Amino acid sequence: MDTKELYHTASLARLELDEKEAEKLSREVSQMLEYFNHMLELDVSNLEPTTHALMKNNRLRRDVVAEQTVDPDEMLENAPDLEDRFVLIPNVL
Amino acid sequence: MSNKYETFIGLEIHIHLEANTKMFCGCKAQYGDEPNTNICPVCMGYPGVLPMVNEKAMELGYKVARALNCKLSKNTFFERKNYFYPDMPKNYQISQFEEPVGVDGWMDFDTPEGTKKIRIHDVHLEEDAGKMIHAGDMSLCDYNRAGYPLLEIVTEPDIKTPEDTELFLRNFQRMVRYMGVSDGNMDEGSMKCDANISINLVGKGLGTKVELKNMNSPRFVRKGLSYEEERQADMLDQGKALTQETRLWNENRDQTEVMRTKEEAEDYRYFPEPDLPIFRPDQTFFDLVESGLVELPLTRKHRMMEEYKLSADQAEYIHDDLYLADYFEEAVKLGGDSVQLFAWLSSDVKKLLNRENLSLQDSPLTASWLTELLELISSEAISGKIAKKVLDFVFSDKKSPKTIVEEKGMSQVSDPAVLTAAVDKVMAANPDVVEAIKGGDNKQRGFLMGQLMKETGGKAAPVPLQKILAEKLG
Amino acid sequence: MNKELELWKGVLSDGTKKSKLEKYIKGWEEKIGSFLEIDLNRGAYDSNESGALAGIPFGVKDNIAVKGFKLTCGSKMLQTLVSPYSATVVSRLQQAGAQVIGKTNLDEFGMGSSTDNSALQQTNNPWDTERVAGGSSGGSAACVAAGLVPFALGTDTGGSVRQPASFCGIYGLKPTYGAASRYGLTAYASSLETPGILARTVATTKDVFDIIKGEDERDQSSLSYEAEGGQVKTIGYLKIEEGALNADVEASYKSSIKRLEDLEYTLVEVELPTMDYVVPAYYTIAMAEASANLARFNGIRYGYAPFMAENPNELMKKSRHEGFGDEVKLRILLGTYVLRSGFQDQFYVRSQKIRTAIRNDFEKLFTKVDSLVMPIFPTAAFHHGSSDLDSFQQKVADKYTCVANLAGLPALTIPSSVENGLPVGVQLMAPYFGEDRLFEIAVKAEEKYPAPQPEDFDLEWLS
Known part of the structure; x- marks a missing residue:
């Protein structure tokens, strides 16, 4: 994978890369992709993809409000930055 | 463009x-x-x-x-x-x-x-x-x-x-x-x-x-x-x-x-x-x-035009809101005249709702009460003018139109004896006007009708009253 | 309840035994570092004191949620996060009386085969502290092998329970996909992973499995458990190419086959035609799913946040840059790439088709054999650092374990032999919901060849 593709992919995944990292990752990524390309050797033309592991169909939840077992405040306290009951994030325009 | x-x-x-x-x-x-x-x-x-x-x-x-x-x-x-x-x-x-x-x-x-x-x-x-x-x-x-x-x-x-x-x-x-x-x-x-x-x-x-x-x-x-x-x-x-x-x-x-x-x-x-x-x-x-399917608005609009002889604009107005459409159809079923219902719902009722800042759902005027009001008009128990007053009272007193008309004595007078007596009294009190009319000044008829309404407290049924007056004036 | 658990019952409610346990743990932990967090008291409040397993301690891999304990996933990203809720498998064990005494070390977010990818601590193999305990459930395997707890929970995405179990000489069960709830397991590769059990005896493995298995309304991919019984007569053993396994492992594998024959099973050699493609398919799927599963870690609602950021994008990028380790970043990058438009068909879709081919392979196979025996990893426990196996070689080495995850089948590591001072295991596999078959074979083998014990293993104080 070339550097441009690497940075574009990293940006989609919101990963920041410094130059050194990019170099190292680019090598490792290319090695893996080359390895992945072995899959091209197998004829898969008459196979349907398995998108789900074992699954029983039609699992639905009843539309009934659930008891709150976790205090919302406890979760809010985990936020790095808070204001009143809001989770705060920087947004300098 | x-x-x-x-x-x-x-x-x-x-x-x-x-x-x-x-x-x-x-x-x-x-x-x-x-x-x-x-x-x-x-x-x-x-x-x-x-x-x-x-x-x-x-x-x-x-x-x-x-x-x-x-x-x-x-x-x-x-x-x-x-x-x-x-x-x-x-x-x-x-x-x-x-x-x-x-x-x-x-x-x-x-x-x-x-x-x-x-x-x-x-x-x-x-x-x-x-x-x-x-x-x-x-x-x-x-x-x-x-x-x-x-x-x-x-x-x-x-x-x-x-x-x-x-x-x-x-x-x-x-x-x-x-x-x-x-x-x-x-x-x-x-x-x-x-x-x-x-x-x-x-x-x-x-x-x-x-x-x-x-x-x-x-x-x-x-x-x-x-x-x-x-x-x-x-x-x-x-x-x-x-x-x-x-x-x-x-x-x-x-x-x-x-x-x-x-x-x-x-x-x-x-x-x-x-x-x-x-x-x-x-x-x-x-x-x-499937069982949850309802008649959709457009189908309903077209049906209403057909079934109730509404114009496209009228049907557009009525079917816009589901509650209004249901209300309208309920009133029709109770015997209300569709054109009258539309007229009332799109003007007087709407004005009152706006004034009171109410939705039709929240107002005291049920479909059966509105139908009742229209019946009172068509049976000449009250006049259209009185009906507007009755509607006001329905909103303020939250009572049915009939009850209001009874309690407040607002029904029209159409008893010929009562009307004849009133005509006689008013003619007797305005001999010069009567003469003028007889002389061909039809404009003065309006004045006499006004006096008659005053005499009857506005409750005289206009059609029989006019008939009696015409007879008396020859 | 089995004899082993009977022995451990009430340990945490008996002051004397509890302090002996504490001392024993301390002695070992200085050498192996299997726990990231340990507390013999905190978990008591959430355990049913009249349950059958009351007072029995257990360890939980630190990517499984336990209310009131940290949930670091071995990552700087979640180093300070305390879980506000518990995983279903944990709650079920607590309901049965067992008590969580700590969270065990792992490769960051379960990504690795050595536990060396933990950003927080190094875990050593109880058999040789110069060597790794395996991974990613290395902490759980090490603490069980050392006898600190009778059992521990792990997660198995591509072998993460079975491989460390093999490296540490214990049992490790990866159940049928859906047989045990994933609710509360920090997701790495959702369609592949299951919770798993690490223990020193078959009986304890089975007893714990009986408690945690079954449908969970919080996991709509979980299934009601209907056992696929049937007596085991024929066991297939996978044909291995020459040189694919280290000599020690090969010797151990061969002796396992021989032992199963001695137990009067019919052993037949089998092949899996798609075996050569399983690792690329496995990693394509795992990384694709991981790229989405790990997107939630962005320094906003919880977790690591950078010192300074001017806008949301910078906040997210910095927190992910500073919070994730190299291996995690590599897998997220690759996973993002294989899902990108233009590349999906070549990688992701193709891997899902290969997955179908593997399932078909197994389906055919299980019409001929009742169970399978396979190697687990080409080597025994290797040394810390990449001198023995670099990170790419470690991935390729997942070949024998990841097939069970691709197919969703149950698999159980059983200790086989000790070669040159290091334990080596083999794995048994069965059709969906065929866990009973695995236990049946394992119990018979255990009678003659119980789990070996490392030096300094000493549970005398228990009785």
Whole structure:
């Protein structure tokens, strides 16, 4: 994978890369992709993809409000930055 | 816009579904609560949690797809739509892509030029994000809305004008309200509409697509599209190329502004949601969907025109609101005259409701009371004028029209003996006027009638009164 | 309840035994560092004191949620996060009386085969502290092998329970996909992973499995458990190419086959035609799913946040840059790439088709044999650092374990032999819901060849 593709992919995944990292990752990524390309050797033309592991169909939840077992405040306290009951994030325009 | 161009408009409409809980967890789906109170580890995207599909949302999704004449999926599944956004806890949205609940449908709507058909590309279920409020150089996140059940309806680019788009949206709003699947309010955010528009020389097919966002009423959708239609035509007239981009409607400046270009477009990397099984509806489920179908607004409008001899405008007015339409039909069933009912509902009743700031549902005037009022008029128990006063009293005293007329002695006098006596008295008191009339001055008749009304306290039935007066005057 | 658990019952409610346990743990932990967090008291409140397993301690891999304990996933990203809720498998054990005494070390977010990818601590193999305990459930395997707890929970995405169990000489069960709830397991590769059990006896493995298995309304991919019984007569053993396994492992594998024959099973050699493609398919799927599963960690609602950021995008990028380790970043990058439009068909979709081919292979196979025996990893426990196996070689070495995850089948590591001072295991596999078959074979083998014990293993104080 070339550097441009690497940075574009990293940006989609919101990963920041410094130059050194990019170099190292680019090598490792290319090695893996080359390895992945072995899959091209197998004829898969008459196979349907398995998108789900074992699954029983039609699992639905009843539309009934659930008891709150976790205090919302406890979760809010985990936020790095808070204001009143809001989770705060920087947004300098 | 000049006639040389043709416009293509398609819509992506999102509606909040009327469910008690969120799409994938048991948190309350409710507006207006304290920020970050309707949250749990699932909708906050904590490590380890899993989504659980809301049964009601699934049912409503299929109902809408059915009402839009879609092919209903026999094995629908969810997918992850990957993009980062601060108010979207998982940084992927659970949505549908390959196999949504419904595809390939259509919806009719009425325009001044007649009924038009719009094709529906697909109907799919997904979850909403939270809300971000911008405050200075900070943003405040509230996740109460994160995970709300949403239904997205995607149309084909079949709409030809911004005006038709507004009409279509109003038809659509009416439809979801009739079905009870969503309140469809765009200003409160329970319905959102993004539009895409392209123009091209007539006969050349679709042009370069521009997406428009941030329009929070059908009217703004129209305004945004009109602006865009003009802007694009100007560009083409000047020989400039259009760019595929997303633009925002700025309602303060009445214009659209670039949000992002095609190059910056996200690659959503859809893939099947491994946490949720495929849903394969059985006959019982499809029966449930069928049994929940209601008569849709447009059908009802056309039926009302036919059945009650209403004009298109009258039927448009009556069927706009489901409660009003039901009310109207109930009143007709109770014997009310459809044209009279329309006249009263669209003027006096409406004025009173506006004055009292009430909806018809909340007002004391039931369909049977309105019918009763109309009966009092047609049986000449009261005059039309008195009826307006009676209506006032219905609102203030919350009593039936009959009771009010009785209690307040407002019924008309049509007893010939009483009327004859009054005529005699008034003629005797105004001999010169009587002479003038007899001499051919018919203008003076009005004066006598006025005096008679005064004499009878306004309750004299006008038709018999005039008859007696005419006889007496010879 | 089995004899081993009977012995451990009430240990935490008996002051004397509890302090002896504490001392024993302390002695070992200085050498192996299997726990990231340990507290013999905190978990008591959430355990049913009248349950059958009351007072029995257990360890939980630190990517599984336990209310009131940290949930670091071995990552700087979640170093300070305390879980506000418990995984279903944990709650079920607590309901049965067992008590969580700590969270065990792992490769960051379960990504690795050595536990060396933990950003927080190094875990050593109780058999040789110069060597790794395996991974990613290395902490759980090490603490069980050392006798600090009778059992521990792990997660198995591509062998993460079975491989460390093999490296540490204990049993490790990866159940049928859906047989035990994933609710509360920090997702790495959702369609592949299951919770798993690490223990020193078959009986304890089975007893714990009986408690945690079964449908969970919080996991719509979980299934009601309907056992696929049937007596085991024929066991297939996978044909291995020459040189694919280290000499020690090969010797151990061969002796396992021989032992199973001695137990009067019919052994037949079998092949899996798609075996050569399983690792690329496995990693394509795992990384694709991981790229989405780990997107939620962005420094906003919880977890690591950078010192300074001016806007949401920078906040997310910095927190992910500073919070994730190299291996995690590599897998997220690759996972993002294989899902990108234009590349999906070549990678992701193709891997899902290969997955179908593997399932078909197994389906055919299980018409001929009742169970399978296979190697687990080409080597025994290797040394810390990449001198023995670099990170790419470690991935390729997942070949024998990841097939069970691709197919969703149950698999159980059983200790086989000790070669040159290091334990080596083999794995048994069965059709869906065929866990009973695995236990049946394992019990018979255990009678003659129980789990070996490392030096300094000493549970005398228990009785």
